[in-house]
Amino acid sequence: MDPIIRIRDLVVGFGDRTVLDHVDLDVNRGEIYGLVGGSGSGKSVLLRTIIGLLYARQGTIEVLGVRLNGATETQRRAINRRWGVLFQQGALFSSLSVLQNVQFPMREYLNLTPDMLNDIARVKLEMVGLKSTDHDKLPSELSGGMIKRAALARALAMDPELVFLDEPTSGLDPISAGDFDSLIRTLQKTLGLTVFMITHDLDSLYTVCDRVGVIADGKVVASGSIQSILESPHPWVKSYFRGRRTRELGSHVSDAAS
Numbered sequence: 001m002d003p004i005i006r007i008r009d010l011v012v013g014f015g016d017r018t019v020l021d022h023v024d025l026d027v028n029r030g031e032i033y034g035l036v037g038g039s040g041s042g043k044s045v046l047l048r049t050i051i052g053l054l055y056a057r058q059g060t061i062e063v064l065g066v067r068l069n070g071a072t073e074t075q076r077r078a079i080n081r082r083w084g085v086l087f088q089q090g091a092l093f094s095s096l097s098v099l100q101n102v103q104f105p106m107r108e109y110l111n112l113t114p115d116m117l118n119d120i121a122r123v124k125l126e127m128v129g130l131k132s133t134d135h136d137k138l139p140s141e142l143s144g145g146m147i148k149r150a151a152l153a154r155a156l157a158m159d160p161e162l163v164f165l166d167e168p169t170s171g172l173d174p175i176s177a178g179d180f181d182s183l184i185r186t187l188q189k190t191l192g193l194t195v196f197m198i199t200h201d202l203d204s205l206y207t208v209c210d211r212v213g214v215i216a217d218g219k220v221v222a223s224g225s226i227q228s229i230l231e232s233p234h235p236w237v238k239s240y241f242r243g244r245r246t247r248e249l250g251s252h253v254s255d256a257a258s
């Protein structure tokens with residue numbers, strides 16, 4: 001196994017509250033890793049700490065072979081280019097068109113002519129299924145699913161090796177969520193991406209994630225294939241995965257097995 005993200009003994013907190021309490025986690029190159037946990041369990045805090053928006057009190061974070069705690073500004077900037085992030089609500093710039101949003105990271109890091117910027121951004125937008133008639137729209141003119149696609153195109157702007165997705169299907173109807181899951185799987189295969197995805201969506205966990213991690217009590221209490229997670233004795237894991245909705249979804253597993 002070739003971990004692209006390697007976290008050891010990570011402690012993150014605010015004031016006297018410890019949110020992540022000695023977390024260990026590996027994400028392997030080329031996999032789609034889904035992180036699940038109760039509301040307020042620390043999933044977004046973990047993601048934000050990995051990408052450098054929050055400080056760790058203790059522990060180490062290595063991404064793409066670079067140890068991030070203690071990295072210089074230059075090292076951080078270099079590694080930032082190698083990953084893309086899709087934030088929960090898309091976080092598109094509201095005054096910029098969809099096309100300009102996708103161009104934004106390229107303007108920051110690359111020295112390209114306006115024509116090249118346009119061409120590359122249009123390719124990224126086509127790749128995520130946004131038609132040319134939508135490229136010049138403002139985010140306020142897009143549906144929830146289109147916003148997610150535009151944000152994904154922006155996350156892919158710099159041809160990253162790794163993408164972080166914070167609840168990519170939240171707020172989407174089940175059909176749009178399923179379409180978005182398929183898109184993530186297709187892009188992961190064709191671009192050879194590694195995907196680290198926070199999700200509450202059981203369908204996504206069953207259908208697109210190669211491995212799943214569960215955060216509870218400030219720790220990763222289970223990590224592995226969905227089948228191995230289903231066998232975890234942890235009380236939160238049992239109640240989450242063995243609830244009513246999960247039993248309905250359990251057919252994914254038996255379908256896949258048969």
Ligand SMILES: Nc1ncnc2c1ncn2[C@@H]1O[C@H](COP(=O)(O)OP(=O)(O)OP(=O)(O)O)[C@@H](O)[C@H]1O
Binds near residue numbers: 019037040042043045
């Ligand atoms: N900047 C901050 N300052 C203080 N507390 C914070 C900060 N960011 C997060 N927290 C706290 O850390 C805890 C974990 O928050 P986090 O956003 O990671 O939860 P989550 O697992 O992503 O939840 P959800 O599924 O509801 O999005 C929460 O109690 C939250 O209030």
